[in-house]
Amino acid sequence: xxxxxxxxxxxxxxxxxxxxxxxxxxxxxxxxxxxxxxxxxxxxxxxxxxxxxxxxxxxxxxxxxxxxxxxxxxxxxxxxxxxxxxxxxxxxxxxxxxxxxxxxxxxxxxxxxxxxxx
Numbered sequence: 001x002x003x004x005x006x007x008x009x010x011x012x013x014x015x016x017x018x019x020x021x022x023x024x025x026x027x028x029x030x031x032x033x034x035x036x037x038x039x040x041x042x043x044x045x046x047x048x049x050x051x052x053x054x055x056x057x058x059x060x061x062x063x064x065x066x067x068x069x070x071x072x073x074x075x076x077x078x079x080x081x082x083x084x085x086x087x088x089x090x091x092x093x094x095x096x097x098x099x100x101x102x103x104x105x106x107x108x109x110x111x112x113x114x115x116x117x118x
Contacts (some may be wrong), residue, residue, distance in 0.1 A: 028068025
């Protein structure tokens with residue numbers, strides 16, 4: 001949602017709708033328009049910038065989501081999706097978050113899991 005906008009515009013729009021929290025797509029089939037988890041986990045300053053930007057708009061990150069089929073029979077595909085998922089889990093820790101929404105698209109079923117960090 002809101003992939004036609006940059007992250008700042010997206011956060012402004014979400015706040016204008018009266019929301020307090022945001023779930024951010026970070027990998028797998030989700031377009032990497034707003035940021036790429038694989039880059040953020042390598043740079044603490046970028047993680048801090050993201051957290052500050054979200055806070056600036058009066059929001060908090062309720063969860064990250066990653067829609068990836070790590071069970072795909074083609075190893076080229078499943079290997080990248082596994083890396084995306086791993087990067088998002090590592091980003092959870094960097095951002096001190098506890099919730100990851102993951103969808104195993106092959107089953108067309110969303111499973112909410114809670115990752116305990118720190």
